[in-house]
Amino acid sequence: MATTDTSTDFTLDTAAALAADEHGTIEGKSPWLLAWRRLRRNYVALSFLALFFLIVIACALAGPYARHIAKTGPNDNHLGETFARNGKQIPIVSKGGFVNGTFVAGGIPVGPQLWHAGGRYVFGADNQGRDVSVRLLYGGQNSLKVGIGSGIICMFFALILALVAGYFSSWADWLISRFFDLIWAFPVLLLAIALGTALSINGFHHFGISIESGSLWIPTLVISYVLIPYVGRPLRGQILSLREKEFIEAAKAQGASPVRIMASELLPNLASSVLVFFALIIASNILTEAGLSFLGAGVQPPSPSWGTMIADGQDRIVTAPWLAIIPGIAIVLTVLSLNVFGDGLRDALDPRSKIRMER
Amino acid sequence: MKAVCLLALVGVLPLLAAGCGGGGKKSSSGSGGTRGGETYAQLNVVWDAPDYMDPALYYTVAAYQLTNYVWTGLVGYKHASGPAGAELVPYLAESMPKISADGKTYNFTLRPNLKYSNGKPVKASDFRYTIERDFKMDSPGVGFYSDIAGVSGANGFATTKKGHISGITTNDANRTIQIKLTSPRGDFLYILALEFSHFVPAGTPATDQSTHPIPATGPYIVKSYVPSRSFVLVRNPNYNDQIPTMPKGNPDKVVGKIITDPVAAYQQVVSNSSDYDFQTVPNDRLPEAQSKYKDQLRIYTNANTYYFALNNAIPPFNNLKARQAVQQAIDPSAIISGIYGGLGRPTENFLPPGYPQYQKISAWKFDLAAAKKLVQQSGTAGQTVDVYGPNEDPSKATTEYLANQLSKIGYKSKLHLLSHQVYFQTIGNQATKAQAMFTNWFQDYPHPLDWFDVLLNGDRITKTHNNNPGNVNVPSVNKEIDALKSETQITPEVNNRWAKVDKDLMVTYATTVPYMNRSQTDFFSNRMDMSCYTFSVVLYWDWGLSCQK
Numbered sequence: 014m015a016t017t018d019t020s021t022d023f024t025l026d027t028a029a030a031l032a033a034d035e036h037g038t039i040e041g042k043s044p045w046l047l048a049w050r051r052l053r054r055n056y057v058a059l060s061f062l063a064l065f066f067l068i069v070i071a072c073a074l075a076g077p078y079a080r081h082i083a084k085t086g087p088n089d090n091h092l093g094e095t096f097a098r099n100g101k102q103i104p105i106v107s108k109g110g111f112v113n114g115t116f117v118a119g120g121i122p123v124g125p126q127l128w129h130a131g132g133r134y135v136f137g138a139d140n141q142g143r144d145v146s147v148r149l150l151y152g153g154q155n156s157l158k159v160g161i162g163s164g165i166i167c168m169f170f171a172l173i174l175a176l177v178a179g180y181f182s183s184w185a186d187w188l189i190s191r192f193f194d195l196i197w198a199f200p201v202l203l204l205a206i207a208l209g210t211a212l213s214i215n216g217f218h219h220f221g222i223s224i225e226s227g228s229l230w231i232p233t234l235v236i237s238y239v240l241i242p243y244v245g246r247p248l249r250g251q252i253l254s255l256r257e258k259e260f261i262e263a264a265k266a267q268g269a270s271p272v273r274i275m276a277s278e279l280l281p282n283l284a285s286s287v288l289v290f291f292a293l294i295i296a297s298n299i300l301t302e303a304g305l306s307f308l309g310a311g312v313q314p315p316s317p318s319w320g321t322m323i324a325d326g327q328d329r330i331v332t333a334p335w336l337a338i339i340p341g342i343a344i345v346l347t348v349l350s351l352n353v354f355g356d357g358l359r360d361a362l363d364p365r366s367k368i369r370m371e372r
Numbered sequence: 373m374k375a376v377c378l379l380a381l382v383g384v385l386p387l388l389a390a391g392c393g394g395g396g397k398k399s400s401s402g403s404g405g406t407r408g409g410e411t412y413a414q415l416n417v418v419w420d421a422p423d424y425m426d427p428a429l430y431y432t433v434a435a436y437q438l439t440n441y442v443w444t445g446l447v448g449y450k451h452a453s454g455p456a457g458a459e460l461v462p463y464l465a466e467s468m469p470k471i472s473a474d475g476k477t478y479n480f481t482l483r484p485n486l487k488y489s490n491g492k493p494v495k496a497s498d499f500r501y502t503i504e505r506d507f508k509m510d511s512p513g514v515g516f517y518s519d520i521a522g523v524s525g526a527n528g529f530a531t532t533k534k535g536h537i538s539g540i541t542t543n544d545a546n547r548t549i550q551i552k553l554t555s556p557r558g559d560f561l562y563i564l565a566l567e568f569s570h571f572v573p574a575g576t577p578a579t580d581q582s583t584h585p586i587p588a589t590g591p592y593i594v595k596s597y598v599p600s601r602s603f604v605l606v607r608n609p610n611y612n613d614q615i616p617t618m619p620k621g622n623p624d625k626v627v628g629k630i631i632t633d634p635v636a637a638y639q640q641v642v643s644n645s646s647d648y649d650f651q652t653v654p655n656d657r658l659p660e661a662q663s664k665y666k667d668q669l670r671i672y673t674n675a676n677t678y679y680f681a682l683n684n685a686i687p688p689f690n691n692l693k694a695r696q697a698v699q700q701a702i703d704p705s706a707i708i709s710g711i712y713g714g715l716g717r718p719t720e721n722f723l724p725p726g727y728p729q730y731q732k733i734s735a736w737k738f739d740l741a742a743a744k745k746l747v748q749q750s751g752t753a754g755q756t757v758d759v760y761g762p763n764e765d766p767s768k769a770t771t772e773y774l775a776n777q778l779s780k781i782g783y784k785s786k787l788h789l790l791s792h793q794v795y796f797q798t799i800g801n802q803a804t805k806a807q808a809m810f811t812n813w814f815q816d817y818p819h820p821l822d823w824f825d826v827l828l829n830g831d832r833i834t835k836t837h838n839n840n841p842g843n844v845n846v847p848s849v850n851k852e853i854d855a856l857k858s859e860t861q862i863t864p865e866v867n868n869r870w871a872k873v874d875k876d877l878m879v880t881y882a883t884t885v886p887y888m889n890r891s892q893t894d895f896f897s898n899r900m901d902m903s904c905y906t907f908s909v910v911l912y913w914d915w916g917l918s919c920q921k
Binding site: 092093107108110116119120121142314325328330 | 654655656657658659660662671703705706707708709710711712713714715716717738763765768769772773775776777779780786787788789790891
């Protein structure tokens, strides 16, 4: 029952009355604005978002850095060459072999130079004399392209399937759910390795689609495919719940078509979940890509990725540990930044979560 | 034979002083070896995985180095350090064969009273059975026997696998074996020393017997073999020094763990859990091994050549200048230093050093600018080159290097890295149309025919399983190789002709790009007495002559 007194009983007018006492009038706040207000107070999440953007910007600047500062491409080997540091010529990879019949162990690449070599070999060289910092940035580009690209594709298909399965129960739901089960039945990494390995040898040339071996599309599509049920299932669950709400009933009663209901009624209500999933799935995809590339089933050499860089570095873990550690740190920072931001985004977009936090 | 299918080596280490240090026990090891030594109870080794433990099937060093003391043939290699180890001596045969004047007929007589480890007599007819079993099992070695009469052709044993090989006649009572060839072969005695010629008893099933060890004729038997895990070799109870040209071996027992990860294998020896690491010490641990365990480390360069095959049959490398450009674009020292940790020696020869036919070639040097110019002159600049290589280091890094160098001199290189399991059959298939490839070769036996005839004779190019993936086909050289094949005597003149074949193929026609003879390591625990270390031209580290402190 409505009341006009100023007791603390919660009524539909309470908020307006309180606002009137404070500011005179109250403005309607959209859920997005409220979410943004919550998010901007979460400094940890924003800091990690900034870190993620920093990583993206750094990777985007790989080309200019390689051309103008490092003066080498990501795949250019420099075996047998030297570089100048403080006027001295230093071999990029130490020389080895038989000198007067005595064996000398070689092949140890130069370590991180930071800025002592004019921007060259900032993070050292690998065993082919390639500049690790250049490869790190180009590798980041590839890892991010695969991570974000597969995130978009995965979200798109997962959303479509979840909408169809959730809205139309009966056979469509059964079919799509079994498809999810089928993919889910395989360990995700093993399935990705199997597909990635098979496709990376000969590429994909079926159904009028031609993807060459070595293309970034292969890990992108493989990762999208294997992760579809991980996003699709929870979304379907949400749609099953939304389908029973009054506003859907109302839309149906007004004669809205299923497509219209999905697009105009269900999708906006899923937007917050999709955004949160998207941030988190990118992190997961970057990790999966790194794992696949490490095992040779992802980004194909000589193209760098953080996973392939770790794989290249593992054989030199004692004498040149930076080769594996530096790309490892890059993966940790990127994934951490996305996960922390994703958590913050979820807290901001999901009021119930906020209430739980306040308790 | 491919990289993993190694059989023999050229020794480079000096012959060490004879005799073992104190601490040994029991009896002398026998008279067959070039050095003495004392027996000891047990040798613990870390080994790579043998492909098979059946002499008809195995084709890897891991199997050969281990079992050369188990199964034996009519002839075999002298257990000696250095080049002397390439000398053939009679094993089961009483003496070296009598060869007819036309070089087509070989007559052997078996030693008397030979026995298998199960106590049954060794018969002359077992030899024919052994070769026929090879064919019945589609052994990887059957190609070596194609010149035996009755093997090839539509009605030959290789096709029908029925009856007997007409070119092999045996007499069990007289212990005689006669082998007739359709044409003389200068390397036939070496072929008889291959594992595919090692005696197995008649009636041995023509199926893989790896886990059911076949009775042996040598001083050891395989007591147990668990694929990918372990093996145990013990003394042959019926050996009785029946092959006096072969040492009877020092360890009473050899216990092996199969560990394919080089780092784990190295660590086993460092921790003294094993006495020997079969694997080459990883580049990453080489500085440590060299400084901390210098006395336990031996480095050898065996008879192998690492080379880039260029497809001479299709553009752009059907152009001489384009091939010469690639030769000049490759820096062998850089590859050896950076990718192989220094474990290698640069080469421009196809034939490895150590052969009497070897004459060092120094015809080109690393010069990128000159290489670019040659590419421009060839009119092939800008063409796409499909570069193939295995997907595991160091082969992977070497292939990446090749692709990068091709890009630097003006080609558009496209890299294809494949699993080791399928790599050689993929590039050996003409349908692949690989244009530039990583490849290598380790000798089967110490004869130039195993190099030039098998790998670069254009008459032997096949559509699939092609050992000549570069499709090298120089008619005049093919003719010379065929002529040299029938030379049974190694004379300075013959050696010079082989050296000319090497030079013609590598320099005049620039058919391939040899860059390295790879070195490898033997690494021992501090229990081993390194004064007994014997490295044979063919047998690698001769574990039978090893001794402990």
